[in-house]
Amino acid sequence: MSQEIRDFFMEEAEELFDSLNSILLKNEEAGEISPEEVDSIFRDMHTLKGGAGSVELMKFSAYTHHLETFMDLVRNGEIELNSDIIDFIIESVSTMHEILDDEYAGVLDEDEYTQKLQQIIQDIENIKQGKTPGSAAQNQQNKENRLREKSQIFGENAAEMIDLFEELESEIESVAEDEKSPKDAVDAIFRTIHTIKGASLFLNLHFVPKYLHEVESILDNARNGTIPYTKTFNEFMFKVVDYAQRLIDQELNSSVDETSFNEELDSLKEEIGELLFVLEDEKGQEDSQKVEPFALFDEQKSEAKEEKPVAFELFDEKGSPPQSAQQDDKTVAFELFDEKPTADVPKEEEVKPAPFELFDEAASSPRQSVKQESTKTASANKTETKTVKEAPKKEKKKNVSLNKAAASTSIRVNLDKIDQLMNRVGDLVITKSMLFQFTESINDDHLYKEIHERLTDLDRDIRELQESVMSVRMVPMESVYSRLPKMVRDLAKKLDKKIKFEHLGDTVEIDKMMVEGLMDPLTHIIRNSLDHGIEKPEVRYKKGKPEVGRLVISAEQESGNIIISIRDDGAGINVDKVVDKALQNGAITPEELARMTEQEKLMLIFHPGLSTAEALTDVSGRGVGMDVVMNNINALGGHIRVFSKKDKGTHIQIILPLTLAILDGLNVLIGDKKFILPLNAIVESLQPQPHMIKHVGKNKKEILMLRREFIPIVRLYDFFNIQPSYKKLEEGMLIVIKTASSKVALFVDDFLNQEQIVVKSLEKNYKKIKGIGAATIRGDGSIGLILDVSSIVEMYKGEM
């Protein structure tokens, strides 16, 4: 079993778990799940079970089987859902996940597993005995949400399927071209067909898996060596695959009718029989021509409409229409779903089943009657019906097909490849600046101008290239959020609290590289919020707050930054306690305290010496070190702000740069050394006048007075111990920078050019350097050092 296929399954499983959890969690409170969603859960479980079986994760498969059986009972109405049962399902899905992870990693504890297995069998038995059959109610809202989620999955799967078919075709091709021995190919073909079967089940297709199943059985024989995989066989496979592909398109358009499909299936079986006969005879005749795999298309008759409702109903029942289409009645996809072929399709003709042209004709009366029956479904459906009625004869409707669905979505690309691409672009940026530097040495004015002009063009192109590559790395915040609801729920349960969790800004994009680093801090913050922030229901009641606490996480993009906010309406941070603790620990001195603003006091929760458990509230908890959070966020080039009001709640803001890889920097000079200052930290720069400098405090700290604002001055040469060109402030330059909590003015000799730089980590081969955040490679190939503004400010404060 190839590792690749296993990994592929694991990826898919991860998505399925997300889908399962999102349905379950959404409906947990209501205590019921609409039949469509139950279907979807069942299907997901089925896919997991089947997929796991095919990659030999048998333990997981067996466990899932029980839950699948249980869901089948739910589906048939033999078990009535309530919140307890949904809870049971959620827990069981968690267990499934654990088992899968363990089995995949090869660390599954046999005893523990057996126990879990017995537990679920027992639980299911208990539920069966305790409950009476009934039916679940429908929930339109839920359905729509689900459809939205589904449409995405649909697109992704369709894309996968196209890949699979291409793979399949090339395998068959390679046999035909004698590039590959049939023996080698047959395994791959079998596997791919199996995967397609699974994927089509996942897409809720009905006929395709049936068809493929037949194909699979005969291939299995070939695989076992019971029958030889000859050229005739291969020829046959060409047709089968070709047909299967069209069948999928057809089925997506719901233009397959049962009768003709069954005929087709029979003819396939017949064909297989013939093939076997031929193979046995060892004649190897090329007479698989007799097969008419396309016959199905000829059978599309209007009477089929009665048994097979229009696309909308079909999708509403089992569901996966592209959601965008649902809201826009002009969107082609849905018109397509509605356009069904009638008797116009010529019979007895070996039509190339061109799905793009077939369905131009609007439906006749039987279809409309079906439509009227379907008015209980989504309102978009009604609108759609109207549109179709108004323009029933619209020419040349494009049809939805696998290719269509895939076009709107994505391909899977390994992150390493994107990284490589990113590095190449980085190199290009460096080479470009080398070239720019080189042009300075050209004495010929004309030549200089010519070259410079072209280089400027190149510069622009490279910037655009860079942006495009960057955008590839961007993923929606959704990918950060996806695991949070489950976590909040579990934690709330454990802590006996009632929480309403919301996430906003799902579509805001974030650098994929940052997602990983963001997960931990977010988890910490949310845990803290639940543990120490939001009070228990009875406490909240006493305070006159709603019993259900609110936790909202949101993301927005603002001038080159991503701002992620985590707000709760809990008890807030007890600043006095934090301060007391900080004083006790010697984290701050009373003098320092006297100078601190409210915001700075709040920021003390990130001080390494403080246990948040004690400092935040009276509730003792796990005391997650908030300093770790701070470190993680700093490592991502971001910073944190905290706002809090007693009994009103806490608001933590994480401000992150859009990307980690490239930044605009300003070169500054100290003595003969150059440093790079990130441009986004700079507020302004100025040559100070003597009257702007004040000296305060007992050690005569220098302060810049700028428009009534007092900004402390940091002499960078002191900081780095470099011999500067100027020591008098009036002779050099002050650059005012801001960090989350404060502003400081950095004293440098001069500032030079501004340039775009590729950020390289210092920690990869070295370690953190105080005052230096990262490095870059300069035009001449040497290393440039990027100043770490926030650590300079922190250290400056430490000195005070």
Place this chain on the structure above:
Amino acid sequence: MEYVVFKLDEENYTIPLDKIKEILVYSQVIITELFAEDPWIKGMINLRGEVIPIVDLRIRFDIRNIEFGDNTVIIVIKTDENKLIGIIVDNIESILELDKQMIVPAPDMGVSIDPRYIEGLLKLNNETMTTLLNIDAVLKLEETVQE
């Protein structure tokens, strides 16, 4: 196993060849100085897009008369933490094929450098002794950070 013998001031030191990523000529690299770091950290260089630190072993081992000449090289080491770190040495003496059994434990006394950095002693063909360095220990950066 193959070993590289290099010279620092008057002493010979040895490290296993498989720890070495590559060897650079000192005079051909541009070292960007770091500030307020330990003095034995010479700075950072660009090794084909990678930013790697350079350690001056002479300062590390408290050898004071430092001269950089044409023979001065930077040996780029891949540490057990998968970091690339360059060390400046005076000269590469030789590459030897030696049996591991020829390593004898270093005496507790009479060695000029921290015993933690020493794996053992090796006798070379010409009867001279060379110190087999535990280069990973030498280059443990965090450990030496002064708090």
